[in-house]
Amino acid sequence: xxxxxxxxxxxxxxxxxxxxxxxxxxxxxxxxxxxxxxxxxxxxxxxxxxxxxxxxxxxxxxxxxxxxxxxxxxxxxxxxxxxxxxxxxxxxxxxxxxxxxxxxxxxxxxxxxxxxxxxxxxxxxxxxxxxxxxxxxxxxxxxxxxxxxxxxxxxxxxxxxxxxxxxxxxxxxxxxxxxxxxxxxxxxxxxxxxxxxxxxxxxxxxxxxxxxxxxxxxxxxxxxxxxxxxxxxxxxxxxxxxxxxxxxxxxxxxxxxxxxxxxxxxxxxxxxxxxxxxxxxxxxxxxxxxxxxxxxxxxxxxxxxxxxxxxxxxxxxxxxxxxxxxxxxxxxxxxxxxxxxxxxxxxxxxxxxxxxxxxxxxxxxxxxxxxxxxxxxxxxxxxxxxxxxxxxxxxxxxxxxxxxxxxxxxxxxxxxxxxxxxxxxxxxxxxxxxxxxxxxxxxxxxxxxxxxxxxxxxxxxxxxxxxxxxxxxxxxxxxxxxxxxxxxxxxxxxxxxxxxxxxxxxxxxxxxxxxxxxxxxxxxxxxxxxxxxxxxxxxxxxxxxxxxxxxxxxxxxxxxxxxxxxxxxxxxxxxxxxxxxxxxxxxxxxxxxxxxxxxxxxxxxxxxxxxxxxxxxxxxxxxxxxxxxxxxxxxxxxxxxxxxxxxxxxxxxxxxxxxxxxxxxxxxxxxxxxxxxxxxxxxxxxxxxxxxxxxxxxxxxxxxxxxxxxxxxxxxxxxxxxxxxxxxxxxxxxxxxxxxxxxxxxxxxxxxxxxxxxxxxxxxxxxxxxxxxxxxxxxxxxxxxxxxxxxxxxxxxxxxxxxxxxxxxxxxxxxxxxxxxxxxxxxxxxxxxxxxx
Amino acid sequence: xxxxxxxxxxxxxxxxxxxxxxxxxxxxxxxxxxxxxxxxxxxxxxxxxxxxxxxxxxxxxxxxxxxxxxxxxxxxxxxxx
Numbered sequence: 001x002x003x004x005x006x007x008x009x010x011x012x013x014x015x016x017x018x019x020x021x022x023x024x025x026x027x028x029x030x031x032x033x034x035x036x037x038x039x040x041x042x043x044x045x046x047x048x049x050x051x052x053x054x055x056x057x058x059x060x061x062x063x064x065x066x067x068x069x070x071x072x073x074x075x076x077x078x079x080x081x082x083x084x085x086x087x088x089x090x091x092x093x094x095x096x097x098x099x100x101x102x103x104x105x106x107x108x109x110x111x112x113x114x115x116x117x118x119x120x121x122x123x124x125x126x127x128x129x130x131x132x133x134x135x136x137x138x139x140x141x142x143x144x145x146x147x148x149x150x151x152x153x154x155x156x157x158x159x160x161x162x163x164x165x166x167x168x169x170x171x172x173x174x175x176x177x178x179x180x181x182x183x184x185x186x187x188x189x190x191x192x193x194x195x196x197x198x199x200x201x202x203x204x205x206x207x208x209x210x211x212x213x214x215x216x217x218x219x220x221x222x223x224x225x226x227x228x229x230x231x232x233x234x235x236x237x238x239x240x241x242x243x244x245x246x247x248x249x250x251x252x253x254x255x256x257x258x259x260x261x262x263x264x265x266x267x268x269x270x271x272x273x274x275x276x277x278x279x280x281x282x283x284x285x286x287x288x289x290x291x292x293x294x295x296x297x298x299x300x301x302x303x304x305x306x307x308x309x310x311x312x313x314x315x316x317x318x319x320x321x322x323x324x325x326x327x328x329x330x331x332x333x334x335x336x337x338x339x340x341x342x343x344x345x346x347x348x349x350x351x352x353x354x355x356x357x358x359x360x361x362x363x364x365x366x367x368x369x370x371x372x373x374x375x376x377x378x379x380x381x382x383x384x385x386x387x388x389x390x391x392x393x394x395x396x397x398x399x400x401x402x403x404x405x406x407x408x409x410x411x412x413x414x415x416x417x418x419x420x421x422x423x424x425x426x427x428x429x430x431x432x433x434x435x436x437x438x439x440x441x442x443x444x445x446x447x448x449x450x451x452x453x454x455x456x457x458x459x460x461x462x463x464x465x466x467x468x469x470x471x472x473x474x475x476x477x478x479x480x481x482x483x484x485x486x487x488x489x490x491x492x493x494x495x496x497x498x499x500x501x502x503x504x505x506x507x508x509x510x511x512x513x514x515x516x517x518x519x520x521x522x523x524x525x526x527x528x529x530x531x532x533x534x535x536x537x538x539x540x541x542x543x544x545x546x547x548x549x550x551x552x553x554x555x556x557x558x559x560x561x562x563x564x565x566x567x568x569x570x571x572x573x574x575x576x577x578x579x580x581x582x583x584x585x586x587x588x589x590x591x592x593x594x595x596x597x598x599x600x601x602x603x604x605x606x607x608x609x610x611x612x613x614x615x616x617x618x619x620x621x622x623x624x625x626x627x628x629x630x631x632x633x634x635x636x637x638x639x640x641x642x643x644x645x646x647x648x649x650x651x652x653x654x655x656x657x658x659x660x661x662x663x664x665x666x667x668x669x670x671x672x673x674x675x676x677x678x679x680x681x682x683x684x685x686x687x688x689x690x691x692x693x694x695x696x697x698x699x700x701x702x703x704x705x706x707x708x709x710x711x712x713x714x715x716x717x718x719x720x721x722x723x724x725x726x727x728x729x730x731x732x733x734x735x736x737x738x739x740x741x742x743x744x745x746x747x748x749x750x751x752x753x754x755x756x757x758x759x760x761x762x763x764x765x766x767x768x769x770x771x772x773x774x775x776x777x778x779x780x781x782x783x784x785x786x787x788x789x790x791x792x793x794x795x796x797x798x799x800x801x802x803x804x805x806x807x808x809x810x811x812x813x814x815x816x817x818x819x820x821x822x823x824x825x826x827x828x829x830x831x832x833x834x835x836x837x
Numbered sequence: 838x839x840x841x842x843x844x845x846x847x848x849x850x851x852x853x854x855x856x857x858x859x860x861x862x863x864x865x866x867x868x869x870x871x872x873x874x875x876x877x878x879x880x881x882x883x884x885x886x887x888x889x890x891x892x893x894x895x896x897x898x899x900x901x902x903x904x905x906x907x908x909x910x911x912x913x914x915x916x917x918x
Contacts, residue, residue: 166896294874298874309875314879314895314896315896317895318895380876
């Protein structure tokens with residue numbers, strides 16, 4: 001068997017070192033290098049690991065470009081294998097590669113087509129069992145995700161072409177390369193590349209053309225990712241912040257616009273494939289310019305549509321031949337959208353490990369499917385199309401712009417449905433549209449006029465011959481555009497160079513790279529800390545999906561030590577427990593807190609602090625002797641001359657002010673007679689508290705305290721309401737709840753002869769909010785806390801280096817060390833007051 | 838009337854509007870240019886089946902086979918023979 005047979009292409013392997021060819025290669029390589037530089041400096045797609053494997057891709061591209069065509073598919077697969085082993089190590093890498101090759105081999109067993117499909121489905125069933133975390137095999141879970149990402153759709157396209165025998169000339173390495181496309185190792189959510197297009201497009205164009213076409217697509221992907229990051233970092237607002245028509249439009253539109261991330265990533269993927277000789281057709285076609293539902297369906301994620309048409313729409317249409325023509329098309333189309341819905345959930349399952357069928361999800365696809373179907377039927381009735389299109393006038397352009405805008409607004413509203421947990425929530429969100437003022441409407445009218453004007457200007461511009469030529473120019477003729485654009489982006493994204501540039505450049509870079517988690521995603525991310533499993537929200541694939549995959553590997557066994565309660569504490573830890581939690585030892589004392597046992601009565605020479613806090617103070621993710629609480633105790637004892645310092649840690653992951661009031665009102669803390677009650681406040685405490693109180697109301701927990709019961713009553717928040725409505729109703733009362741809680745803590749502390757200390761520790765992932773800080777500090781002072789703050793603790797530090805992981809922003813060992821040093825330093829400043837001599 | 842003429846007549850009667858029939862040439866791209874879309878292809882297939890008394894299968898509905906009068910003629914000739 002010849003492992004490297006000749007491949008019929010339109011490009012010759014002769015003259016590989018021709019000077020002209022080498023020149024074009026060098027320019028392409030230089031541009032690719034700039035691409036990686038930009039991706040790295042702007043931190044675009046950083047979760048994918050693309051910049052980490054950039055050297056592998058650059059070496060592979062160079063080698064690939066100077067070997068005969070018949071060896072290229074082998075190098076293409078080898079690149080993928082190298083990245084897999086680099087990212088996953090030998091064991092997991094072998095699982096992925098071995099598993100993939102087994103599935104591919106099954107497609108070629110001497111069995112009937114139907115039996116092959118059954119066999120593949122059985123294998124997928126096994127993988128699904130692993131993926132759904134039914135067994136505790138974390139490394140196999142991750143491997144199953146990657147195998148599924150490569151095979152979940154492509155294997156069916158492959159089997160389809162095998163059945164119809166439409167591809168005769170594919171070599172073994174081409175077949176392997178089809179599944180093991182190296183960009184798929186970086187992006188789990190991957191465009192459904194058609195097998196026939198993959199084989200037929202291979203080296204069919206001039207290299208000069210497809211190299212530059214690849215660079216153009218990658219550049220387009222970068223632009224989409226920059227737009228995404230700009231919107232994500234600056235304009236996205238949460239559902240809780242939606243209060244009127246304008247904020248509803250802002251929320252809906254910006255969330256829909258986040259699809260730029262998906263198109264950006266897909267352009268990167270298709271562009272990379274193009275550089276390796278797969279000159280595929282475009283995957284998106286200016287979808288925001290769609291003027292009808294059918295038009296949108298044809299422009300957005302074209303590969304997905306083609307996959308659905310090929311495997312389902314056409315076969316169904318032919319199967320329904322006996323049905324009356326009037327019904328045949330709508331029935332086929334509706335069935336096609338039903339399948340699309342199922343397949344979206346199927347895809348989501350492999351990424352998230354659950355199969356979240358919800359009413360809102362189903363309704364989304366029913367509405368979209370119905371709109372496209374009705375639109376198709378109307379279009380099918382006026383099928384005669386002109387070859388030479390009539391010259392459009394201004395009125396035609398204005399109507400087109402209004403259609404685009406209308407469709408954009410409709411899709412934005414549909415996006416809010418898709419991301420709503422319940423219909424109730426969606427209806428409530430839409431109901432905010434009834435609140436608007438004349439000023440609001442005037443503002444919207446001005447935006448509308450501005451959009452129409454910009455649209456008309458764009459129509460005029462594309463009529464200019466030079467611009468028209470530019471748009472339709474051959475890729476190879478556009479190097480003079482792409483190269484300077486890449487150099488410019490690489491320059492302004494470099495922090496050193498950026499500081500010498502005019503202010504506008506640094507403002508631009510800052511708005512793009514200021515990658516603090518925005519409010520919307522912070523809510524998603526934090527929910528995962530406090531709950532065992534996510535409950536399936538956040539379906540817009542544009543944000544946290546990569547984090548989700550990685551998170552499932554590490555977060556789950558806390559429930560082994562947690563006891564759920566129905567009171568305000570919501571959960572406590574088992575006393576005297578000793579478990580390993582994600583490789584970290586978690587040991588609790590007799591009171592159920594992560595600390596050693598202390599005597600109830602302190603020695604005379606002891607200064608005792610009772611620390612109350614949340615997951616930061618508990619030291620989630622680090623060993624006990626690496627927590628800042630442990631380190632501070634140790635450091636203070638080294639400094640103290642006469643006194644013994646004890647810090648009793650009563651903090652607990654997921655505890656907020658309400659739980660801390662509940663803690664302090666029980667005997668647990670003051671039975672130890674602490675001299676000081678050390679309360680930790682953090683950035684964004686009010687938002688966390690808001691979510692927690694909303695949780696209590698949503699779960700129907702008894703609020704116990706008359707003050708809280710009164711707040712619930714006055715705000716009108718009820719258990720039956722949607723989550724957003726509860727939060728919106730509670731929002732005006734959060735400041736008062738904080739004040740009340742501080743008063744309770746101070747009162748209890750003073751009555752137990754313990755001086756309260758308010759220590760403000762900024763969180764690593766949140767942006768500092770001066771107003772909130774001042775408000776909290778004022779309350780603390782009012783109720784007699786000694787106030788200490790650690791503002792600026794992370795200045796001049798890359799916070800990523802002190803976080804546990806991208807999906808867990810708790811401090812790591814280095815972070816705890818930093819916090820411990822700072823706390824020791826500030827506490828020693830209050831030496832006398834705190835009896836630390 | 839040969840097959841290509843018949844195909845052209847079908848296209849002009851039901852699918853494409855032209856000021857001058859000569860605008861539609863045997864190699865004019867039909868799908869890649871956007872003149873025919875996936876729905877009109879299915880309607881065209883129905884008409885071709887009836888006119889030429891042949892049958893198509895789902896997997897044959899492909900841009901490579903329906904993108905011009907020449908290509909449509911090729912597949913019809915194959916089926917008729």
